[in-house]
Amino acid sequence: MDGDKTPHxxxxxxxWPGPDTHKHARGRLGVVSGRAGQTGAARLAARGGLRIGAGVVSLLCPIEAVAVLAPAVEAVMLKPFADPEVLAELVDGMDAVVVGPAAGINDATVAxxxxxxxxxxxxxxDAxxxxxxxxxxxxLFAxxxxxxxxxxxxxxxxxxxxGLLEKGRLQxxxxxxxxxxxxxxxxxxETVIAAPDGRIEVNGNGSPWLATAGTGDVLAGMIGGLLAQRMDSFEAACAAVWIHAEAAAGFGPGLIAEDLPGLLPAVLARLWPGQ
Structure with a gap:
């Protein structure tokens, strides 16, 4: 069964970047932020995307959230939008976008x-x-x-x-x-990753330390960061899930979501073929 796959x-x-790679060649990721009081999830996702290697990461935020976000980010850029049409214009040229973390369950998110x-x-x-x-x-599926x-x-x-879960998680x-x-x-x-073409994998290194708020936001950003670098979506999801869990396991007790992005370089270094 495909569920026994290893990182290999x-x-x-x-x-991986080559010697002549520049930031724009490493992909552009956007992360849609929630309103002024709901920006933390998007910041976690953006940092996850940046740490996994996306060359340029931007927070796409409602105008009211700029004053909250500006002091809270450094390498991540801010791009405010007033309506869905402006949001679409800002995304022009981006390779991937994460949307959903603390976005709000409302008509604006649908739009x-x-x-x-x-x-x-x-x-x-996500979320x-x-x-x-x-x-x-x-x-949504349409x-x-x-x-x-x-x-x-x-x-x-x-x-x-x-009703689908009645068939078991894999099916x-x-x-x-x-x-x-x-x-x-x-x-x-045991996170299950499935593609519409039938590929499926069960991740085997899940960590109980991930059972804390915000870790899923980091994962969404990591997947987005790999997509921005033009990795196949199924493989990007498999890689991000494994790296995410490996980072958590290496930290152990006391892990919070804010720790995760800073733990990624050590895991990536072990995977990097140039080491």
Whole structure:
């Protein structure tokens, strides 16, 4: 079964920079922030994307959030938007976008996802970006393509794919990916990653230290960062899930989400073939 794969199965596809690589060649990632009081999740995702290697990372934020975000970020750029049309314009030229972490379960999030779906950027849709389509998931699936990634935990999965978990996590993820037409990352103790073309993997190095708020936001940013570097979406999701768990296991007790981005370089160094 594919679920027994090791890092060697995807690490040949890792997008390592060459000696002449510049930041724009390493990909452009956007992360959509929530409103002024809900920016932490997007900051975690942005830092995860930056640490995993995306060359340019931008926080796409409502205008009201600029004053909150400006003192809280350094290498990450800020790009404010007033409406979905401006958001789509800002994403022009970006390779991947993360949307959903603390975005709000509201009409604005729906409109933003509709706008992003027309940009050509690969999307990582997480958290509120999934929950906002509860009751009408077909509307979300109609916006997706095979390069996009959905990252639900079991509760979110049940709302988007009612009844599928009764088949077991493996078959449920496989069927969900086929239904959505996108990669599905069913998070849990043994995270299942499934692609619409039938590829599937069960991640075997899950860590209990990831059971703390915000770690999923970092994971979404990591997947987005690898997509921005033009890694295949299924392989990017598999790689990010394994690296994420490996970083957590190396830290152990006391881990919080803010720790995770800073733990990634040590894991990446062990994978880097140039070492």
């Amino acid at each position: 199965d995807w690490r040949a596809a890792m997008p 933003n996802i509709h706008a992003l779906a027309g940009t050509g950027a690969a999307l990582v849709i 509120d970006g999934l929950m906002v389509f509860e009751g009408w998931p077909a509307d 916006l997706l393509d095979r390069d996009d990634v959905l990252t639900p935990h079991e509760g979110e999965f049940k709302r988007l794919f009612p 449920a993820a496989r069927d969900a990916a086929a239904t959505a037409g996108a990669v599905v990352v069913l998070k849990g103790r």
